[in-house]
Amino acid sequence: PSFGFLFDIDGVLVRGRTPIPAARTAFRKLVNSQGQFLVPVVFVTNAGNCLRQKKADQLSHLLGVPISQDQVMMSHSPLRMFKRYHEKCVLVSGQGPLLDIAQDLGFCQPITIDTLREKRPLLDAVDHDRRPSVLVSEIFVSNLSAVVLFGEPVRWETSLQLIIDVLLTSGYPGNPYGQENYPHIPVLACNMDLMWVAEAQSPRFGHGTFMVCLENIYKKITGKDLKYEALMGKPSRLTYQYAEHLIRAQALQRSWEQPIQTLCAVGDNLMTDVYGANLWENQLASAAAARCRSVLVCTGVYSPHGEEPLPSGDSVAENVFHGHRDFSFDPALVEPDHIVPDVDAAVDLVFQLENFAP
16 A cells, blocks of 8 residues: 555544444445555544553454554654653653653653642632641652643633743743743643544534633743643644654555555644645655545544534635644644545545555
């Protein structure tokens, strides 16, 4: 094969925990009788609340084909490349097995929001029932060198308060806020999705919504913009670079000699899947692949009946941009190359376009 697939998961293969029926049909076309993939496949999800192996196991069960962790790219996967932070003490925010995820990525000294709250109980004061009833002595916390945002947390008020404390004290929460602490310590964020689709009829808040809150609180307090050392997850260029690396690694492992010329990104979200694929397409002059096709399915965030029409050049001013603050809106970047009903139709279309007969 001279092409590879980048599959989104939520809204393409599942809705919440419910499989989309077309997914199993599609994946039967992608493997041979021994369960080996006929083309390189990487699952590129903006989820970040579990380890790659757990997501691979879930996908294997869901799709009825064996998926390895090397085929799974979580929003936090590119953090493996940020080795300069791996030895430092970092604050991690999100949910799920955060310490396991951080350590699997290479971080040696991660501290969770919950651990910080236990050591500094006076900092979490919004919920009156969680305030200490008696005066407590606070425990020393190592200087925090960076903040890593894995995904949306559960108690937003606690996470927002403690992250702001860390940023405004240069990593010494509990100290008085300082005016000179700008630029603040590095912030690395994974998954910028404003919304995502589960079983509910309307999209739900994503980590991007949490980031909007954090950014605005920081600016309201300081008058300055919160700055990111790195933004990961779709639509960031870093994510597509890493995904292309995984696609090539698969082709090499299978001894497929024909170079991978085309990446086919299948997703349900104009502002992440399509925007990211098109942004990467614009950067491919310096990369090995020749092009990146964006294929939009109608089983998730995008619905031809429930959404506004696809943006056009004539309506730029009227469009609401759901992408992250640090990504500029260009209507050309949210125009998919193809729109299909579901993932099964997406596989058929790509096979046809690539003249590929399994």
